[in-house]
Amino acid sequence: MSWKMSEKLMDTIRHYASFPATGVSLRQMVQFGEKPSTGTLFRASQFLAEELPIRLAHRVQELDNLPDGLNEMPSVKKVQAWYAQSFEEITQLPRPHLPKDVRERLMRPSRSGKHAYLPEATPNPSIEEGQYASHNGASYASGLNHKKFSASRRYFAMVDDTGDWPPDLHLYNQKFAQTLHKIKRRHDSVVTTMAQGILEYKRKRQRMQIDHNIQSFLDRFYMSRIGIRMLIGQHIALTDQNHYRDPSYVGIICTKTYVKDLAQEAIENARFVCEDHYGLFEAPKIQLVCNPNLNFMYVPGHLSHMLFETLKNSLRAVVETHGQDKQEFPVTKVIVAEGKEDITIKISDEGGGIPRSAIPLVWTYMYTTVDRTPNLDPDFDKSDFKAPMAGFGYGLPISRLYARYFGGDLKLISMEGYGTDVYLHLNRLSSSSEPLQ
Numbered sequence: 001m002s003w004k005m006s007e008k009l010m011d012t013i014r015h016y017a018s019f020p021a022t023g024v025s026l027r028q029m030v031q032f033g034e035k036p037s038t039g040t041l042f043r044a045s046q047f048l049a050e051e052l053p054i055r056l057a058h059r060v061q062e063l064d065n066l067p068d069g070l071n072e073m074p075s076v077k078k079v080q081a082w083y084a085q086s087f088e089e090i091t092q093l094p095r096p097h098l099p100k101d102v103r104e105r106l107m108r109p110s111r112s113g114k115h116a117y118l119p120e121a122t123p124n125p126s127i128e129e130g131q132y133a134s135h136n137g138a139s140y141a142s143g144l145n146h147k148k149f150s151a152s153r154r155y156f157a158m159v160d161d162t163g164d165w166p167p168d169l170h171l172y173n174q175k176f177a178q179t180l181h182k183i184k185r186r187h188d189s190v191v192t193t194m195a196q197g198i199l200e201y202k203r204k205r206q207r208m209q210i211d212h213n214i215q216s217f218l219d220r221f222y223m224s225r226i227g228i229r230m231l232i233g234q235h236i237a238l239t240d241q242n243h244y245r246d247p248s249y250v251g252i253i254c255t256k257t258y259v260k261d262l263a264q265e266a267i268e269n270a271r272f273v274c275e276d277h278y279g280l281f282e283a284p285k286i287q288l289v290c291n292p293n294l295n296f297m298y299v300p301g302h303l304s305h306m307l308f309e310t311l312k313n314s315l316r317a318v319v320e321t322h323g324q325d326k327q328e329f330p331v332t333k334v335i336v337a338e339g340k341e342d343i344t345i346k347i348s349d350e351g352g353g354i355p356r357s358a359i360p361l362v363w364t365y366m367y368t369t370v371d372r373t374p375n376l377d378p379d380f381d382k383s384d385f386k387a388p389m390a391g392f393g394y395g396l397p398i399s400r401l402y403a404r405y406f407g408g409d410l411k412l413i414s415m416e417g418y419g420t421d422v423y424l425h426l427n428r429l430s431s432s433s434e435p436l437q
Ligand SMILES: Nc1ncnc2c1ncn2[C@@H]1O[C@H](COP(=O)(O)OP(=O)(O)OP(=O)(O)O)[C@@H](O)[C@H]1O
Pocket: 309, 313, 314, 317, 349, 351, 352, 353, 354, 362, 367, 368, 369, 370, 387, 389, 390, 391, 392, 393, 394, 395, 396, 397, 419, 420
């Protein structure tokens, strides 16, 4: 590793980590607009130039404080260095010197009055307060230099956009988005590398499972990663306005996510992976019951991930319970219900279920009934965490975090000896905050 963390950098990281993260709701991200102007984008860049380092700093510190020597594992150190390096890149990006009138104009709300200030996010219904919060948050912040952060501690305010903006602003926006892009790539393999770190720890300490502390650290850590990547992804997509965009998309959020189409695609992908893995001519069938017109505002990438992971689990259970040599398997059913509050997707399989004693374990990282955990090659599937069929025990816990991130949830009820029902609740009000506070 050529890059080194200096003491000075650690000091700055400690300072930022004393501020709490600011949660943003799906609705706020969308209301920010389809084609934000240079000025509005600049305000968003300013917000992120403070918010992202705060979030990254919390993770660097938490990684440092991991118990029982876990913080010393080479892969954990590697991940920590990525977070610190990204922190440094954002905080050191030179900001343009703006004349007073431009600075003032940036603080003036949009003339149109529409969404000049976005509504506050509401509490996340799936989360108990503080469940995914970092330990050192708000309580430390009060005594510190709050001034530095006060000007733009508001997610996306539309600014007065009459007339042109100085070219410096546009240039900074472009540079900022490039920096974010590089950071996003750097962090692509964080989940697999952390998984590797946990494996190193389990081997070194001869542990079979991880304890409660480490489990909740990982929950916080991966939840925070979802949030950071959401903000980064959204910002990159909004900055890059050159190519044609589907009008139903705002950044990576789709205001009309058609559940049936997406579920159908996830079914095909899961069946394909299953056929490939078990060498089957035809994977067990999956029946989908869903109103074809049902759509809502969501991040299609998140929904695909959750569906694919749970469907893969069902197919695996069905094939392994009934035997690979069967000609016909019981059909797995996917039922989509439309409520006022939630859209709920139930996935029912006849894959033999899970013993009641093992239910709490399915939510822990690294619990899997696959005998041999696949080799974690560092170059393995850099794009995101997607194991071929199964094997890391990350599918369910990570999917539940995705669901909870926007106020939904993932529940599992099993009948041992028969099958499993997974309920995927997706909150359609989308005004709830990220679960950080
Ligand atoms: N529908 C199901 N029926 C029976 N057992 C299941 C079902 N879903 C999950 N499980 C059990 O829970 C375990 C954990 O599932 P999880 O999706 O978290 O990890 P995995 O599938 O083993 O690996 P991956 O990280 O690749 O998803 C599985 O190994 C399996 O034993």
